[in-house]
Amino acid sequence: MPQQITVLIAAAFVIAIGYGIVAPVLPQFATTFGVGVAAASAVVSAFAFSRLVFAPAGGRILNRIGERPTYLIGVLIVAASSAATAFAQTYWQLIVFRGLGGIGSVMFTISAMGLIVRLAPPRMRGRISGYYSSAFLVGGVLGPVVGGLLAGFGMQAPFLIYAAALLVAVAVVHFRLKDEVLRETGSTGTRPTMSVAEAWSRGAYRSALVSSFVNGWSSQGIRVALVPLMAVAVLGAGPAVAGLALAVYAAGNALALTVTGRLTDRFGRKPLVITGLAVNGLATMALGLAQDVPWFVVLSLVAGMGSGTLNPGQQAAVADVIGPDRAGGPVLARYQMSADAGQILGPLVAGALADAAGFGWALGVSGALVLLAAGAWLPVQDTLERPDAGPVRRTRPRRGARRGRPGE
Numbered sequence: 001m002p003q004q005i006t007v008l009i010a011a012a013f014v015i016a017i018g019y020g021i022v023a024p025v026l027p028q029f030a031t032t033f034g035v036g037v038a039a040a041s042a043v044v045s046a047f048a049f050s051r052l053v054f055a056p057a058g059g060r061i062l063n064r065i066g067e068r069p070t071y072l073i074g075v076l077i078v079a080a081s082s083a084a085t086a087f088a089q090t091y092w093q094l095i096v097f098r099g100l101g102g103i104g105s106v107m108f109t110i111s112a113m114g115l116i117v118r119l120a121p122p123r124m125r126g127r128i129s130g131y132y133s134s135a136f137l138v139g140g141v142l143g144p145v146v147g148g149l150l151a152g153f154g155m156q157a158p159f160l161i162y163a164a165a166l167l168v169a170v171a172v173v174h175f176r177l178k179d180e181v182l183r184e185t186g187s188t189g190t191r192p193t194m195s196v197a198e199a200w201s202r203g204a205y206r207s208a209l210v211s212s213f214v215n216g217w218s219s220q221g222i223r224v225a226l227v228p229l230m231a232v233a234v235l236g237a238g239p240a241v242a243g244l245a246l247a248v249y250a251a252g253n254a255l256a257l258t259v260t261g262r263l264t265d266r267f268g269r270k271p272l273v274i275t276g277l278a279v280n281g282l283a284t285m286a287l288g289l290a291q292d293v294p295w296f297v298v299l300s301l302v303a304g305m306g307s308g309t310l311n312p313g314q315q316a317a318v319a320d321v322i323g324p325d326r327a328g329g330p331v332l333a334r335y336q337m338s339a340d341a342g343q344i345l346g347p348l349v350a351g352a353l354a355d356a357a358g359f360g361w362a363l364g365v366s367g368a369l370v371l372l373a374a375g376a377w378l379p380v381q382d383t384l385e386r387p388d389a390g391p392v393r394r395t396r397p398r399r400g401a402r403r404g405r406p407g408e
Contacts, residue, residue, distance in 0.1 A: 004119050005128055007176040008112055011169040013135040015075070015108075018165030020143015021150065021158045022082065026098075029155045033091040045344065046095050050102025051109075052340040058106045059333030062114055063193055068177060070111040072170055077104025079166035086159035106340075110332045115177075117319040117328060122385055123265055125316035126272075130261025133311050134254060141250050194326040196334055203380040204269070204317045205331070207373075209338045211277060211314055214373040216339035218284050218366050219307040221346025223249060227287070230359045231296065241293055245300040252304025257312065264313040268382040269320065274374050276310025279303075281370030288363025320383035 030040035062070045081101030088094040112132075120128045150157050199205045227249075228242035235241065256276075264272040283303035290296040318335050322328035346366065354362040 001124065001128065001131075002119050002121075004177050005116065005131075007173060008115060009131055009135045011075075011172050012112070012132055013139045014165050014169045014172070016136040016139025017143045017146065018082075018162035020140045020145075021147035021165075022162045023140075023144065025147060025155055025158045029085075029159075030091065030094060032155065033094065035091050039091065043094055043098050046099040047102040047105070048340055048344050050099040051106040052337055052344065054103045055106050055110070055333040055337040055340070056330065058103075058110055059329035059331070061107065062111055062329035062332070063327045067111045067114040067118070068173070071108045071115070072174060074104040074107025074109075074111060075166050075170050075173075077101070077107065079104075079163045079170070082159045082166065083163040086156040086163075106333075106336060110329065110336050113315070113319075113332045113336070114328065116315075117322050117332075118324050120319065122320065122324075125319050126264030126269065126312040127261035129315040129319075130257045130264075130312040133308075133315075134257045137250060137254050137257070141247070141254075191325060191327045194322055194328045194331050196330050199321055199328070199331040199334075202321050202383075204383045205321045205335075207273075207376045207380050208314050208318050208321075209335060210376045211273060211310065211373040212335060212338040213342040214277075214370045215280075215307060215310060215314075216342025217346035217350075218280060218342075218370050219303075220339070220343040222350045222363070222366055223303075225347035226350055226354060226359065226362060227300070229354075230288075230363075234359055235290070235293055235296060241296070245297055248297055248301040249304035249307075252301040252306075253308035256305040256308025260309045261312040264316055265384070268384045269313040269317040270377055270380060270382040272313035273310055273317070274377050276306050276308070276313070277370050277374035277377070278306070279309060280306025281367045281374065282306075283367070284370060285364050285367030288360040288367070317383045320385070 026043060027040045030043045058070070058074075078101045081097050081104060084097040085094060085101070088097055116125070116128060116132065147158050150161065223246070227245055231242040231245060260272055260276070280303050283299050283306055287296065287299040287303060290299055318332070322331055350362040350366050353365060
C-alpha cells in the first residue's frame with residue numbers, strides 16, 4: 001500500500017476517535033441550556049445540514065487549491081469549531097459553532113476521497129476503501145469508550161480533547177504527506193476537471209448516488225435514530241440492548257470490511273455492491289418484524305455486514321469513474337451530498353412512518369428502498385478494469401502435462 005494512503009488511514013482513525021468521544025455528550029450538553037429534546041437533536045442535525053449545503057463549494061475549493069490544503073484547512077476548521085463549542089454560552093452559539101464544524105468536515109471528507117482516487121492503484125481501490133472505512137469505524141467504536149472514562153472531567157472536556165485529536169491529525173498529514181509527493185501524480189491545477197454532467201453520463205456513478213443515498217438513510221440515519229427507540233418501545237428493553245444492537249452492527253460492518261475490499265478488487269465492484277445492498281435491505285425489513293431481543297441483535301449484525309460489503313465497492317466505483325488523471329472535486333461533492341441527504345431525510349420520514357403505522361412499516365419501507373437501489377445496479381457495467389482476455393485467473397498445469405523448458 002502507498003505510504004501516503006497509510007498516513008490518511010492513520011489520520012482517519014484519530015479523527016474518528018475524537019468524534020466518538022463527542023457524539024454521546026453533545027445532546028446532553030445542549031440540554032444544559034434549558035432546551036427540550038427536539039432542540040437538542042437539532043444540534044446534531046446542524047452539523048449534517050452544513051455538510052450538505054457546503055458540499056458544492058467544498059468541491060470547487062478542492063479543484064482550486066488541491067486536496068492536501070483543502071484537507072488541512074477542513075480539519076483545522078473542525079478543530080476550531082469543537083474548541084469553540086466547549087465555551088458556548090448560549091444555545092444559539094452552540095448551533096452556530098457546531099454548524100461551522102460541518103463545513104470543515106465536508107472539506108476534509110471529499111479531499112480525503114480525492115487523495116485516495118489519485119494515490120490508490122486501480123487494483124487496490126476496493127481494499128484501500130475498506131481499510132479507510134475500517135479506520136473510521138474502529139475509531140468511532142473506541143471513541144465513546146474513551147469518552148466514558150472522561151465523564152468525570154465535565155461536559156466541556158470531550159470537545160477540547162476532540163480539538164486536540166484533530167490537531168494531531170493535521171500534524172500527521174502535514175509532515176508525512178508532502179506536496180512534492182503529490183506533484184509526482186500531477187497537481188490539481190494541471191489536471192482536467194471532470195464535470196458532474198460527464199460523471200452522470202456513467203451508469204455506475206448514477207447508481208452510486210442512489211446507493212449512497214439509501215445507505216445514508218438506513219445505515220447512518222435510521223440505525224442511530226430509530227433502532228434504539230424500537231428496542232425500548234417494541235421489545236421493552238433498556239438502553240443497554242439498544243447499545244448492544246448498535247455495537248453488533250458496527251462489529252458486522254467491521255467483519256465484512258476485512259474481506260470485501262479484497263473481493264471487490266478481484267471480482268469487480270458491481271457484485272459486491274449488489275450483494276451488500278440485498279443483505280442490508282432484507283435484514284432491515286426483517287428487523288422491523290423482530291419480536292425478541294436475540295433476533296433483534298442477530299439481524300443488526302447481518303445488516304451491518306451488508307453495509308460493510310457495500311461500501312468498498314461503491315467508493316471504488318466512484319474512484320474508477322473519475323480516475324487518477326482527472327480532478328473530480330464537484331463529482332465527489334455530489335457523491336457525499338447523496339449520503340448526507342439520506343442521513344437527514346431518513347430519520348424524518350421513517351420517524352413519521354413509525355408514529356403513523358409503527359416501526360415495522362418504517363423499517364420495511366426503508367429496507368425496500370435499499371433493495372430498489374440494488375436493482376439500480378443490475379444494468380450497470382462494472383468499472384473495474386480487466387485485461388482484454390477477461391478476469392485474471394490463476395491456472396495450474398494439467399496433471400501429467402509436460403512442463404516447458406526455458407525458451408519453449
